[in-house]
Amino acid sequence: MDYISLSEKVFKNEKRFVxxxxxxxxxxxxxxxxxxxxxxxRTGNSYRIGITGPPGAGKSTLTNQLTKQFRKDNLKVGIxxxxxxxxxxxxxxLGDRVRMSxxxxxxxxxxxxxxxxxxxxxxxxxxxxxxxxxxAAGYDVIIFETVGVGQxxxxxxxxxxTTIVVLVPESGDAIQAMKAGLMEIADMFVVNKSxxxxxxxxxxxxxxxxxxxxxxxxxxLPPIVKAVASENKGINDIINEIQRHREYLExxxxxxxxxxxxxxxxxxxxxxxxxxxEIWNRKNEEDLEDSVSDVVTGKLSPYNLANQIINNFxxxx
Amino acid sequence: MDYISLSEKVFKNEKRFVxxxxxxxxxxxxxxxxxxxxxxxRTGNSYRIGITGPPGAGKSTLTNQLTKQFRKDNLKVGIxxxxxxxxxxxxxxLGDRVRMSxxxxxxxxxxxxxxxxxxxxxxxxxxxxxxxxxxAAGYDVIIFETVGVGQxxxxxxxxxxTTIVVLVPESGDAIQAMKAGLMEIADMFVVNKSxxxxxxxxxxxxxxxxxxxxxxxxxxLPPIVKAVASENKGINDIINEIQRHREYLExxxxxxxxxxxxxxxxxxxxxxxxxxxEIWNRKNEEDLEDSVSDVVTGKLSPYNLANQIINNFxxxx
Numbered sequence: 096m097d098y099i100s101l102s103e104k105v106f107k108n109e110k111r112f113v114x115x116x117x118x119x120x121x122x123x124x125x126x127x128x129x130x131x132x133x134x135x136x137r138t139g140n141s142y143r144i145g146i147t148g149p150p151g152a153g154k155s156t157l158t159n160q161l162t163k164q165f166r167k168d169n170l171k172v173g174i175x176x177x178x179x180x181x182x183x184x185x186x187x188x189l190g191d192r193v194r195m196s197x198x199x200x201x202x203x204x205x206x207x208x209x210x211x212x213x214x215x216x217x218x219x220x221x222x223x224x225x226x227x228x229x230x231a232a233g234y235d236v237i238i239f240e241t242v243g244v245g246q247x248x249x250x251x252x253x254x255x256x257t258t259i260v261v262l263v264p265e266s267g268d269a270i271q272a273m274k275a276g277l278m279e280i281a282d283m284f285v286v287n288k289s290x291x292x293x294x295x296x297x298x299x300x301x302x303x304x305x306x307x308x309x310x311x312x313x314x315x316l317p318p319i320v321k322a323v324a325s326e327n328k329g330i331n332d333i334i335n336e337i338q339r340h341r342e343y344l345e346x347x348x349x350x351x352x353x354x355x356x357x358x359x360x361x362x363x364x365x366x367x368x369x370x371x372x373e374i375w376n377r378k379n380e381e382d383l384e385d386s387v388s389d390v391v392t393g394k395l396s397p398y399n400l401a402n403q404i405i406n407n408f409x410x411x412x
Numbered sequence: 413m414d415y416i417s418l419s420e421k422v423f424k425n426e427k428r429f430v431x432x433x434x435x436x437x438x439x440x441x442x443x444x445x446x447x448x449x450x451x452x453x454r455t456g457n458s459y460r461i462g463i464t465g466p467p468g469a470g471k472s473t474l475t476n477q478l479t480k481q482f483r484k485d486n487l488k489v490g491i492x493x494x495x496x497x498x499x500x501x502x503x504x505x506l507g508d509r510v511r512m513s514x515x516x517x518x519x520x521x522x523x524x525x526x527x528x529x530x531x532x533x534x535x536x537x538x539x540x541x542x543x544x545x546x547x548a549a550g551y552d553v554i555i556f557e558t559v560g561v562g563q564x565x566x567x568x569x570x571x572x573x574t575t576i577v578v579l580v581p582e583s584g585d586a587i588q589a590m591k592a593g594l595m596e597i598a599d600m601f602v603v604n605k606s607x608x609x610x611x612x613x614x615x616x617x618x619x620x621x622x623x624x625x626x627x628x629x630x631x632x633l634p635p636i637v638k639a640v641a642s643e644n645k646g647i648n649d650i651i652n653e654i655q656r657h658r659e660y661l662e663x664x665x666x667x668x669x670x671x672x673x674x675x676x677x678x679x680x681x682x683x684x685x686x687x688x689x690e691i692w693n694r695k696n697e698e699d700l701e702d703s704v705s706d707v708v709t710g711k712l713s714p715y716n717l718a719n720q721i722i723n724n725f726x727x728x729x
Contacts, residue, residue, distance in 0.1 A: 132713035139710045354708045359700060362707065363692070365718035370687055375680070383676060390679065391671045393456045396449035401682035409729055 102133040108232040110205060117207055120224045131224055134231040141230040142341060145239045145255030152261040153287040157324040158240050162198045164334055165236050173229035176208040176240045177222055177251060205229060219250035220364050252280050254357050256350060257340045261285045264293035281317050282340050285333060289321040315343055374408045382407065419450040425549040427522060434524055437541045442689065448541055451548040458547040459658060462556045462572030469578040470604040473641040475557050479515045481651055482553050490546035493525040493557045494539055494568060522546060536567035537681050569597050571674050573667060574657045578602045581610035598634050599657050602650060606638040632660055691725045699724065
């Protein structure tokens, strides 16, 4: 099937073809750019929510409950899981998978997992491209579920309009370790499993960190919401806070600025991919192969070799 | 001071200037390439050890004990900590910092922490460049301490000749979550704090995973060493296994192949940095700025804009 026909079927949300479009993107096929260009004109209508946090925080259960709630409002929900511990990607317990199948069989829900095993290279780009496919297919809400540890995963979370960082009362160490990264991306904190001991302490230490960052009367202060996702507690509060954040972004026009910033880093990544594929042609790969032993032994500096390769590339344009 | 004089002082291991050289690299100053080219010709003599694992596994304590042992053999040791939870970088408890000061005041030891807060971009490159400075300054052993969660940290660990993955008996979940990544980089596993319950289980599950991977009679099977680093238990076993791995790498000539592979990815990163700084001149940044809102609204595909920018860049060469 050519890409024009495929894109038409994506616009009609024919799930089989939505899947196929994402697979083409995931394969890293160089022609996928053509497909994405066709799909792109129908994007920009979905609201994107990032859900991240350490393994075991209950991100999938929360995704599940939020999805059920969105469905009650008749919103179509696309879920992209890039979390190796998520039941969507096959990392979790049987019980979770059973729970997932509740929403998995719903016509208005599309669930897709992206491979994280092996190399992470290009993962964030492919994930955001996959979200564009779902956007073009008419999903109103897109949820990215990622485990908040790696740079790629943080990049994905940043690509969302609203990013929710999910923690549990025991996450103290994780909070400390990921402080800078989490603070940078969180629009909301959810302290899940808040019926466990220590939840008040967790909230206090989050508040302390939040107070330390610069803010003024106009800036968004990430709310901290208590939840027990497995018992559907706190889900409405989270939905309300998402709505409140969305209204904040829209009234300040920050939603456009945020999306523009995301588009910029995305375009830079695309530029890099194209240039890299042109530079690393067979001749330059062979030159690198031939000269690299001189670099290891100290005869040739990696900086000199890099410049040589760039000059080759330019003189052949 | 010009770079030639600075490099001479680095060759003499004048610590103040070793520090300054690393700071120049860390600043991302574009002239740092010139300094590195000067230093490069004296590199290739140090043995590089990566120590990685989840927060709280005891990586710093292990680094400390290994360093004391290497010092007994009169080897000079350079330590580069890129772990936000390491006492070297300021993340850990007072007790750890006190322990660190034992080796910190030793003339034959150089300790440097690399910033991980904020953006991780370029971190692995800068860290490997910093190791070249220490190599040129005559350090026999260089230890990279990283927290094994992000891609940058894994890249750093991979840049070592011998990579040690440190776990604790409770690391079961971490083992599962990081399985692919850990297996790819580990030349040795240390089950630290092995006096705690569950250490035999941890070893069994590691063994199970190890047996699943492809191997033959010639391939290196990562040993699993039990240790209690805080009590100096198992340190000699670890040193012996490092030595055995080094002999394996040298006898099979894999050490060269490994260093060549690392050099190659490093050169590719350098090429990318140079090209990126040329592409993203003011004109192209402005074009991106002007057109990005059309991308957000779906009028212009990010792929088309990327190609436009590349064509601008080429036509101006």
